[in-house]
Amino acid sequence: MRALPPIGFAGLGRMGHAMAANILAAGFPLTVWNRSADRAADLVTAGAAAAATPRDLAAASEIVLTSLADPAAVEAVYSGPDGLLAGARPDAILVDCSTVAPDLSRRLGEAASAAGVAFLDAPVAGSVKAATDGTLAVLVGGDRAAFERCAGVFETIGRVAYHLGPVGSGATMKLVSNALLATIVQGMGEAIALGEKAGLDPAAMFAVLGASSAAAPVVNAKAEAVSRRIYRPAAFTIELMKKDLWLALSLANELSVPMPATSAAHGMVAAAGATGKQALDFSAVALLMEEISGLAEAHEIDG
Ligand SMILES: NC(=O)c1ccc[n+]([C@@H]2O[C@H](COP(=O)([O-])OP(=O)(O)OC[C@H]3O[C@@H](n4cnc5c(N)ncnc54)[C@H](OP(=O)(O)O)[C@@H]3O)[C@@H](O)[C@H]2O)c1
Known part of the structure; x- marks a missing residue:
């Protein structure tokens, strides 16, 4: 052998x-x-x-x-x-x-x-x-x-x-995958902020979402961390996701593919980075959503 x-x-x-x-x-x-x-x-x-x-x-x-x-x-x-x-x-x-x-x-x-x-x-x-x-x-x-x-x-x-x-096909596939991942997590952050401001408990919302067709695996994977606002230690940082979305949008620009949801997700990841969250897990866009919805004043980030 x-x-x-x-x-x-x-x-x-x-x-x-x-x-x-x-x-x-x-x-x-x-x-x-x-x-x-x-x-x-x-x-x-x-x-x-x-x-x-x-x-x-x-x-x-x-x-x-x-x-x-x-x-x-x-x-x-x-x-x-x-x-x-x-x-x-x-x-x-x-x-x-x-x-x-x-x-x-x-x-x-x-x-x-x-x-x-x-x-x-x-x-x-x-x-x-x-x-x-x-x-x-x-x-x-x-x-x-x-x-x-x-x-x-x-x-x-x-x-x-x-x-x-x-060569290049693996890199392309990875950008495809992270564009989808980031848009799902941005959607999750918005939806949870809406429910929270309307009086629902985040953990209860995740329990319902987890049993519904709305829950992609990443929604279930981030449920506990987002409910408890634990964004450290990061598995995948805001900073790295900002890089990946910019790479995806650059490719989209080169190929003339409109990506409105990915553009919005990039903007929110950039805003999270610019407000001191760059080293937090990329799911901290949910924290940014709470902040800009007037929900996060009383929240502290664990970790
Ligand atoms: N984290 C995830 O969940 C995840 C998932 C899939 C793919 N990825 C990708 O995998 C790659 C690594 O991610 P990670 O989370 O492991 O990042 P990380 O913990 O920040 O590690 C980055 C690595 O790059 C090195 N590095 C940075 N700048 C350098 C430079 N100028 N010259 C030489 N080395 C340099 C760092 O060295 P030092 O130790 O000296 O800083 C470290 O070894 C990234 O491309 C990321 O997008 C990450």
């Missing part, structure tokens, strides 16, 4: 740390790198090696996964003399699990091709709990043979991996 390939992981934030821990627990030899080195410490104690730079990480790995905050972070880690592309082995596959614009994925794909290595965009659906449980959905674009070579590692981080087409 072939030994498990050496894996590299760059970006040990809320998602990346949990994903890397599952890869290590599955027995893959793992090397890690994070801009703030302290976030790698427990993985190193558990048996991972630490690389000094992304370039060193790539040189030590057959498959390199990245989970980075935003496009600027992805550019910083892939490019430059100490970047992943500079160190990648000829047989390597670079797999970006960050949520970024499909255009950036395509540019990275071209740069990887020029360096003679494979590239997959593979953003993930599911939040920190799914990353911890290894039950993410992995949304992949790129060469099918490279996708198949990554099947074993995708199995450790996700319950399912979808091959959606050429």
Whole structure:
């Protein structure tokens, strides 16, 4: 039986740390790198090696996964003399699990091709709990043979991996998914604010909604936190959702697709960020709705 390939992981934030821990627990030899080195410490104690730079990480790995905050972070880690592309082995596959614009994925794909290595965009659906449980959905674009070579590692981080087409397809699917998610959560925040101002109890409303066709899984998942106004620790921050909605709207603008509900959701997420909620969970648009409905003066944010 072939030994498990050496894996590299760059970006040990809320998602990346949990994903890397599952890869290590599955027995893959793992090397890690994070801009703030302290976030790698427990993985190193558990048996991972630490690389000094992304370039060193790539040189030590057959498959390199990245989970980075935003496009600027992805550019910083892939490019430059100490970047992943500079160190990648000829047989390597670079797999970006960050949520970024499909255009950036395509540019990275071209740069990887020029360096003679494979590239997959593979953003993930599911939040920190799914990353911890290894039950993410992995949304992949790129060469099918490279996708198949990554099947074993995708199995450790996700319950399912979808091959959606050429490079950029995974990134596109992720923006589609988050546009829908944000509009559902905005709708939830408005509806709950209406009921609350009219005298209903939020927990009672969620109990009714949870048993109705109006409740998408995210409504049930956020019911307790929104009823009790617990928005910390964030699974997925207001700041990251603002980025994703802007990426979705930029793509929509490029393709001339009107997205009125997503535009409104972006405006509310931006307002939540501008009023000090950027590090709270993205469901804190419900708190903003309470505030602008004149309901939140007496509320304190837990956590
Ligand atoms: N959280 C979720 O529920 C969720 C779900 C699906 C997808 N995503 C996506 O997954 C990605 C990671 O999300 P997260 O929640 O794990 O974010 P996070 O906790 O904020 O972690 C961000 C990571 O990016 C690194 N980073 C930021 N700027 C950098 C730079 N300029 N150079 C190098 N590294 C940099 C951070 O390093 P430091 O530790 O040094 O700051 C950290 O490792 C994002 O693209 C997000 O949209 C998140």
